Amino acid sequence: MDITFDHVSFTYQAGTPFAGEGLRDVSTTISDHSYTAIIGHTGSGKSTLLQHLNALLKPTSGSVTIGDRVITAETNNKNLKPLRQKVGMVFQFAENQLFEQTVAKDIAFGPKNFGASDDEAAALAKQMVTLVGLPEEVLTQSPFDLSGGQMRRVAIAGVLAMQPQVLVLDEPTAGLDPAGRRDMMTMFERLHETQGLTIVLVTHQMDDVADFADHVLVMDQGALIKEGSPREIFADPDWLRAHQLGLPKATAMAEQLMAKGFRFDPLPLTSDELADQLLPQIGGAHHE
Structure with missing residues (x-):
């Protein structure tokens, strides 16, 4: 299922003195089965863009397909429920949305809300808890007795239980330690590959963009200012810095090494790529 923005603009509180521009003339397509990262500094329009992906917000002008x-x-709000099922949203600190007495009930809440029977919802809860890498025995526990990372997995399992085609992740690793972050990102990669989910990731972690995304959208002041593969986006470090955006660690390190005379083509995005290009140059240095 593709999601296409066609000249989408969005104004907050349109027609009032407090009107503010959220999106400006955005046109792009998030392709089915893609792993799209959205980057841009705070206030660049990333969250506004996300809320158009399942019609939480509707364009002031233009259209989202x-x-x-x-x-x-003009779209009527009445029949948007099926869309909300197809596009699952995991908001920042998703664990704050947990509220049921048990993990099983929390995961089953969404499917039941969409008409699943108790048995179907319970079966889905069991399936999803395994999918997010938690042991089945947590189903009978209170979500509030779990660790922060586990609670976040339960919240994600609740979104997955709706069986969406698109999973939208807003800073999903915020507040986790490095090991927790890595586990979480590996889990999303697995879901992308095994469940065929389209993933849309908003993140400040450029390493995650380089490691996982196949397409990148760069937002600035509500406008889409650049899009392309991670390789294309990170090929111009000066441009990224001018837009207050960072680099993947390996790319930043390669840039420092270039100042010392090392050569990289293309600029490495991951530590493996950095090592592959660096080793022959270090090895060669011994033979001069």
């Missing part, structure tokens, strides 16, 4: 549904300013 989600699968076969076209959303415009």
